[in-house]
Amino acid sequence: MASIDISGLVKDYHDRAGNRTRVLDGIDLSITGETFVSIVGPSGSGKTTLLNIVSGIESHTAGNVSLRAGDRDARVGYVFQDPRLLPWRTVDQNLSFVQHDRDGWAERAQHYLDLVGLGHLGDRFPAQLSGGQQQRVGIARAFSVEPDILLMDEPFSHLDAMTSRTLREHLERIWLESRRTVMFVTHDVTEAVQLSDRIVVLAPGGHVHETIEVDLPRPRRASDPAVAVLQAEVLARFEVLEARAAAARAEVPA
Amino acid sequence: MTATAIPPAPTRTGPAPTPRRPSRTRALVGPALALLASVATMLLVWQLAVVLGDRVPSLADTIDRLSAEQASGDLWGNVAVSMNRFVLGLVVALVVGTALGVLMGLSRFAENALTDLTMAGLAAPAVIWALLTTMWFGFGWLTPVVTVFLAALPFVMVNIAKAVRAVPSDLLLVARAFGVSRTEVLRHVVAPAVAGSTVAAVRFAIMSAWNGLLLAEWFGSTSGVGWRSRYWYDANQLDGFLAWVLVFIAFLVLVDQVVLGPVERRLTRWRSV
Amino acid sequence: MSTLVAARPSVGRSKSRRPASAPRWLVSSGALVVAVLAWGIASAVVDDNIAPGPLEVLERVVDITVSGAALDNFASSIVKILAGFGLAMLAGLPIGFAMGRSRFLSSYFSMPLFVLGNVPGLTYAVFGLVIFGVGATGPIVVSALVAVPFVAINVAEGVRSVDGKLLRMCQAFGRSPADVVRHVYLPAITAFVFVGVRYGFAMAWKVEALTEVFGARDGVGFMIRRAYQEFQVADMLAWTTLFVVAMVLIERGLAALESRLFAWRKDLA
Ligand SMILES: Nc1ncnc2c1ncn2[C@@H]1O[C@H](COP(=O)(O)OP(=O)(O)OP(=O)(O)O)[C@@H](O)[C@H]1O
Ligand SMILES: [Mg+2]
Numbered sequence: 001m002a003s004i005d006i007s008g009l010v011k012d013y014h015d016r017a018g019n020r021t022r023v024l025d026g027i028d029l030s031i032t033g034e035t036f037v038s039i040v041g042p043s044g045s046g047k048t049t050l051l052n053i054v055s056g057i058e059s060h061t062a063g064n065v066s067l068r069a070g071d072r073d074a075r076v077g078y079v080f081q082d083p084r085l086l087p088w089r090t091v092d093q094n095l096s097f098v099q100h101d102r103d104g105w106a107e108r109a110q111h112y113l114d115l116v117g118l119g120h121l122g123d124r125f126p127a128q129l130s131g132g133q134q135q136r137v138g139i140a141r142a143f144s145v146e147p148d149i150l151l152m153d154e155p156f157s158h159l160d161a162m163t164s165r166t167l168r169e170h171l172e173r174i175w176l177e178s179r180r181t182v183m184f185v186t187h188d189v190t191e192a193v194q195l196s197d198r199i200v201v202l203a204p205g206g207h208v209h210e211t212i213e214v215d216l217p218r219p220r221r222a223s224d225p226a227v228a229v230l231q232a233e234v235l236a237r238f239e240v241l242e243a244r245a246a247a248a249r250a251e252v253p254a
Numbered sequence: 255m256t257a258t259a260i261p262p263a264p265t266r267t268g269p270a271p272t273p274r275r276p277s278r279t280r281a282l283v284g285p286a287l288a289l290l291a292s293v294a295t296m297l298l299v300w301q302l303a304v305v306l307g308d309r310v311p312s313l314a315d316t317i318d319r320l321s322a323e324q325a326s327g328d329l330w331g332n333v334a335v336s337m338n339r340f341v342l343g344l345v346v347a348l349v350v351g352t353a354l355g356v357l358m359g360l361s362r363f364a365e366n367a368l369t370d371l372t373m374a375g376l377a378a379p380a381v382i383w384a385l386l387t388t389m390w391f392g393f394g395w396l397t398p399v400v401t402v403f404l405a406a407l408p409f410v411m412v413n414i415a416k417a418v419r420a421v422p423s424d425l426l427l428v429a430r431a432f433g434v435s436r437t438e439v440l441r442h443v444v445a446p447a448v449a450g451s452t453v454a455a456v457r458f459a460i461m462s463a464w465n466g467l468l469l470a471e472w473f474g475s476t477s478g479v480g481w482r483s484r485y486w487y488d489a490n491q492l493d494g495f496l497a498w499v500l501v502f503i504a505f506l507v508l509v510d511q512v513v514l515g516p517v518e519r520r521l522t523r524w525r526s527v
Numbered sequence: 528m529s530t531l532v533a534a535r536p537s538v539g540r541s542k543s544r545r546p547a548s549a550p551r552w553l554v555s556s557g558a559l560v561v562a563v564l565a566w567g568i569a570s571a572v573v574d575d576n577i578a579p580g581p582l583e584v585l586e587r588v589v590d591i592t593v594s595g596a597a598l599d600n601f602a603s604s605i606v607k608i609l610a611g612f613g614l615a616m617l618a619g620l621p622i623g624f625a626m627g628r629s630r631f632l633s634s635y636f637s638m639p640l641f642v643l644g645n646v647p648g649l650t651y652a653v654f655g656l657v658i659f660g661v662g663a664t665g666p667i668v669v670s671a672l673v674a675v676p677f678v679a680i681n682v683a684e685g686v687r688s689v690d691g692k693l694l695r696m697c698q699a700f701g702r703s704p705a706d707v708v709r710h711v712y713l714p715a716i717t718a719f720v721f722v723g724v725r726y727g728f729a730m731a732w733k734v735e736a737l738t739e740v741f742g743a744r745d746g747v748g749f750m751i752r753r754a755y756q757e758f759q760v761a762d763m764l765a766w767t768t769l770f771v772v773a774m775v776l777i778e779r780g781l782a783a784l785e786s787r788l789f790a791w792r793k794d795l796a
Contacts, residue, residue: 055699078699084692088714088791097710098700125791145700288634296639307658366551367558377774379733380648381740381748382767385755389577461645468649469737480649487653499650506645 002069002148002181004031004054009063011049011206023049024206027063031198034179038192040238041202041209042245047185048081050202051153054183069148074181075100077147079155083134085126091137092122095144105144112140115174116167132163136170143174152184156191168194172219189238193231194220201238204245210237311493319486320497328482333501336467336478339395343402344463350403351410351459358411359418368411375408380466388474398470398478405466406459413455417448449521457514461506468502579761587765596750597769604746607663608735611670612724615731619675619723623682623716633683644676648734656742666738666746670731677727678720685719686712718789725781729774736770 011024023046031037039047052058054065055078067074085094095109113119116136126134135155142150155171156164172195175182186192192199196214203209212234220227303310323329357364358372383404387397421444429439471480479498486494563581570580591597622640626633651672655665689711697707739748747770754762 052695057695057698076699076701078696080692080696082692084696086693086710086714088718088789089710097706098702100701127791151699284631285634288631289638292635292638295635296642309657363554366554370555370559371562373775373778374771377729377771377778378767379736379748379770381737382751382763385751385763386760389755389758389760465647465649468647472649483649492657495653499646502647502650503642503645506647507641510641510645 001033002067002074003033004029004074004149004181004183005064005066005068006030006054007064009050009053009065010061011046011053011058012061022206024053024060026207029200029208031181031183034181035198036175036182036184036196037198037200038184038186038196039200039202040186040189040192042204042242043187045202045204045245046206047202048153049206051078051151051183051185054149055151067149074148075145077142077145077150079138079142079150079152081154081157083126083131083138085134085137085141087126090123090125091118091129094126094137095141098141098145100145108146109140109144112143112174113137115143115177116140116170132159132167135159136167139167139171139174143178146178147180150180150182152182154185154187157187171195176218189235190222190231193227193234194222199234201241203241204248209241309492311496315493316496316500319491319493320500323482323494323497329501332477332479332482336398336471336480339398339471339478340402340463340467343399343467344406344459346399347403347406347410347459347463348456351407351455352414355411355414355455356418358415365415372408372411375404376412380405380462381469383466384469384473387470391474393474393476397474398467398480401466401470402463406463409458409462410455413451413458417451417455420447420451422447446521450518453514453518453521457510460509460514464502464506576758577760579764583761584764584768587761588768591762591765591769600745600747600750601769601773603663604666604732604735604739604748607666607746608670608728608732610663610667611731611735612674612727614667614671615674615678615727618671619678620682620720622675623679624686626679626683627686636679640676640679643672648737651734652738652741655738661742661744663743666735666743669738670735673731673734674724674727677723677730681719681723682716685716688719689715721781721785721788725778725785728781729778732774 006027006029009024009027009029010022013021013023015021027050039050041047049058053060054067055076067076069075085091086097089097091113092106092109095113096105099105099108110119110122113122116139118133118136118140121129121133126137129137135158139155142152156167159167168191175195184192184195189199193214199212199214201209201212214230216224216226216230222228297313300310300313304312320329354364354368358368359365380401383401384397387400387404391397391400425443426439429443434442467478468480468483471478472484475481479501483495483498483502486492486498567580567582570578622636626636651669655669659665659668693711694707697711702710736746736748736751739746740752741748743749743752747766751763751766751770754760754766
C-alpha cells in the first residue's frame with residue numbers, strides 16, 4: 001500500500017536580487033492507500049510547487065517528503081497541465097520511453113490507450129493528434145508505468161468544457177479500475193468534489209487552510225443532488241477564501 | 255534501456271542546498287568578458303598560425319601595411335571606387351529584384367515562371383559572373399557593377415516574394431471591415447509583416463554582392479579593393495593581402511552588427527514580447 | 528548571426544494554396560524555354576565566340592557528360608565537400624552543444640563564427656591555395672571552415688529548443704541521463720543539424736569550387752578556370768550549367784529527405 005507523508009514542508013524562492021519568497025509554509029499532509037486527494041486553492045497558492053516537490057522535480061527548503069509503497073520507494077506517474085509528449089516519437093514510443101519495467105509494457109500501453117479511447121492511434125506523432133487526444137496520451141502514459149502514486153496538475157484546464165467532462169469521466173473510470181494513491185491539483189471545485197475522497201484547500205501563503213472529506217458513492221454524476229449540494233457548499237467556502245486572498249493582495253502594495 | 259532501469263528515489267529529507275543566486279553584475283559583465291576572451295583567442299590563433307605556418311604574416315606586419323596603404327592614399331581611394339560600383343549594382347538589384355519579387359509574391363503565374371530561374375541564380379557561384387563579365391565587358395566599370403547586380407538579384411527576389419506572401423490577408427480584411435485608412439494599414443499591418451524578410455533580402459543581397467564585387471575586381475579591374483588585394487597577392491606580399499582582408503571583414507561586421515542588426519531588432523521587436 | 532540559420536530563403540517549397548490557373552510545370556518549363564530562346568537570340572545578335580548560343584553549350588554539356596569528365600570532376604568535388612563536412616561536424620557538434628548550454632560560450636563563439644561564415648569566398652580561396660598548395664587539402668579545409676558555423680549554430684539552436692518542460696517530464700518519470708540524451712536531445716538536434724547541413728552545403732560547395740578556380744588539379748572549379756584561360760566560353764557555361772543542375776538536384780533531394788526523416792514536425796507534415 002502506497003503512502004505520501006509530508007511534514008513541515010517549506011519552500012522558498014530567491015529572486016536575482018536575493019529576496020526570499022516563501023511559497024510553501026509548513027505543509028503537513030498524509031495520504032495513505034487508494035485515496036483520491038484533490039488540492040485546490042487560489043492561483044499562486046503553491047499547488048504546482050507542492051506537486052513538483054512531491055514528484056522530485058523541484059527541491060525544497062525544509063521539512064520531509066516521503067513516498068513509500070510497502071517497504072520500498074514508491075513509483076510515480078505524472079500528468080502535466082500540458083501533454084509534454086516527445087514530439088519526435090510516436091504515441092507508442094512515448095509510452096515506451098517512460099517504462100521502468102520492460103516486461104509486457106506493450107500490452108500495458110495498449111490497455112491504457114484503449115481505456116482513453118486511443119488504442120488505434122499508437123503510430124501517430126503527437127503533432128497529428130488534437131489537443132484533447134494528446135492530453136489523453138499523457139494520462140495513458142502516467143497510468144502505463146503502473147505507478148503507486150499518481151500526480152496530476154490541472155490536467156484538463158487547457159481543454160474545452162465538453163472534452164474535459166469526457167476526460168474526467170475517463171479518469172474516474174480508469175481510476176476505479178486500477179486504484180492508486182492520487183494527488184490531483186485543480187482550480188475547479190466542482191471537479192474536485194466529483195473526483196475526490198478528500199479535498200485539501202491551500203490558502204495563499206502556502207499552508208493548508210482546511211481539509212474536506214467527501215464521502216459520496218461512486219461513480220458520481222454531476223447531476224446527482226448530493227454531489228451538487230456538496231459542490232455548492234465547498235464552492236461557498238472557497239469563495240470566502242478567494243475573497244480574502246484578493247483583499248490581502250490589494251493590501252500588500254499599500 | 256534495460257529492465258534494470260532504476261525507479262526514482264522519492265525520499266528526500268532535510269533542507270536542500272540553497273540555490274545559486276546569479277548576481278546582476280555578472281549578467282552584464284558576462285557578454286563583454288566573453289567578447290574580450292573571444293578576440294583574445296582569435297589573436298592567439300592568428301599568432302599560432304604565424305608561428306606554425308611560415309607563410310602567414312603577423313598582426314604587426316599587417317597593421318603596418320594597412321597604415322602604409324592609408325598614408326599613400328590607396329586605402330580610401332580604392333574603397334571609394336569600389337563603393338561606387340557596389341552601391342550602383344546593389345541599388346539596381348534591389349529595385350529590379352523588389353519589382354520581380356512583389357510580382358512573384360502576388361501572382362501564382364509569376365511565381366511558377368520565375369522560381370526555377372531564381373533557384374538557378376541562387377545556385378550559380380558568383381565567380382562565374384565575374385569571369386563572364388570580364389570576358390564580355392573587359393576591364394571597365396561594367397564588369398564589377400553587372401557582377402554585383404547578378405549576384406544580389408536572386409536573393410532579393412526570393413526574400414521579397416517571401417515578404418509579400420507573409421502579408422496576412424485575414425488582417426487586411428479585418429482592417430477593411432473596420433474602415434482603417436490605407437496608410438494606417440500599411441503602417442500597422444503590412445510593414446510589420448514584411449519587415450523580417452525585407453531585412454533578410456537586403457542582408458543576403460549585400461553579402462552576396464560584396465563577394466561578387468571582390469571577385470569581379472580581382473579578375474577584371476585595375477582599381478578597387480579587390481584589385482588592390484590582388485596586387486599584393488601577385489607581388490607575393492601576403493601581409494598586404496591580409497591587410498585588405500581585414501578591411502573586407504570590417505565592412506561586413508559594420509554592415510551586419512552596426513547597420514542591419516539594430517534595424518532588424520527594431521523592426522521585429524514585437525516578436526520577442 | 529541570423530544569416531546562417533532559419534532566415535535563409537526556403538527554396539523550392541512554396542506552400543501557398545491558391546488555385547492554379549495553368550499547371551505549374553507547364554508555366555515553369557515555358558519560362559525556361561523563353562529564357563533559353565532569349566539567350567539564343569542575344570548570342571545570335573552578338574555573334575562572337577564570347578557569347579555562345581544554347582545549342583553550342585548543350586553540345587558541350589553532352590560531350591562532357593558522355594566522356595565521363597563530368598562524373599570524374601563532380602565526384603572529386605563532392606568527395607572534398609563530404610570530407611570537409613565531416614570535419615565541420617567534429618568541430619561544430621561540441622561547439623554548438625557548448626553554445627546551447629552556456630550563455631558565456633555562446634557569446635564567446637558568436638564572433639569567430641560570424642567571421643567564418645561571412646568572410647568573402649575570395650579570402651578562403653587565396654589562403655587555401657597559399658597555405659595548402661594545389662592539392663585536395665585546401666578545398667577540404669576551406670569547406671570545413673565554411674560549414675562549421677552552419678553546424679554549430681544549428682546544434683546550439685537545437686539544444687536551446689529542448690523544452691525545459693520535457694526535461695522535467697523525464698525527471699518525473701525517473702529517466703536516466705543516457706535516455707534523456709538519446710530520446711530528447713539527439714532528436715531535437717538532428718532536425719536542426721539537418722537544416723544547417725542543407726543550407727551550409729550550397730555555401731560550402733560554392734567556396735570549395737572557388738578554391739578550385741584559384742588552384743587545384745581537378746574538380747568543377749578547376750575545369751571552369753581552365754576553360755576561362757583557354758577562352759572556351761562554351762565550356763565554361765557547360766560546366767556552370769552542370770554545377771547549377773547538380774546543386775538544385777542535391778538541394779531538392781535533401782529537402783525531400785528532410786520531410787521524410789522529420790515527419791514528426793508539424794510544419795513539414
Ligand atoms: N521559479 C520561481 N521563482 C520564484 N517564484 C516562483 C517560481 N515558481 C513559482 N513561483 C511563485 O510561487 C507561488 C506558487 O506558484 P505555483 O505555481 O505553485 O502556484 P499554483 O498554486 O500552482 O497557481 P496556479 O493555480 O495559478 O497554477 C507563486 O506566487 C509564484 O509566483
Ligand atoms: Mg499551477
